[in-house]
Amino acid sequence: DIQMTQSPSSVSASVGDRVTITCRASQGISSWLAWYQQKPGKAPKPLIYGASNLQSGVPPRFSGSGSGTEFTLTISSLQPEDFATYYCQQANSFPLTFGGGTKVEIK
């Protein structure tokens, strides 16, 4: 199975800050990576697919990059509604696997 490792596990940031989350795969997955945002008590919301493609309706302050084994999710200017937990997920091979999550908290 492909292991997905996210870092950091949590980050404290202020509105307007730039936030970067890293996701590493235990083996190469090309660009088969997705990012999700989850708020407490809610279903995950897809943000990015194919490592860098924004889902419809996702604000452009979100961006994804990377390929192979290292990927990043960047929020260019953190907004109040962005405080949430973020997960990466590889879609290269089954079983699909998720990272452990990164909680973005208010500083």
Add this chain to the structure above:
Amino acid sequence: QVQLVESGGGVVQPGRSRRLSCAASGFTFTTYAMHWVRQAPGKGLEWVAVISDVGGDKQYAASVKGRFTVSRDNSKNTLYLQMNSLRVEDTAVYYCATEGYWGQGTLVTVSS
């Protein structure tokens, strides 16, 4: 608009069975693979199973293989997850999902 609505959750005793359903609307159900993903209370996301668009290909997580069965009825735009021999560690919110869309989830609690 796309809607995925799960149902069938509840409290079930260890060793018993439960079937979850996911009613899909707003897209051409028959052309999309469908997934089940679960989340134990306070934990991260765990992929459970996938079924291909016409149902001929299925894959499972090792933790549920041999106990859970994913199926679909394309005439009813509905996805299913038959869960047998349930264990306490299967307690989770179960989500159905497809490309870009997730349902709201249904909670399954396995407890005596």
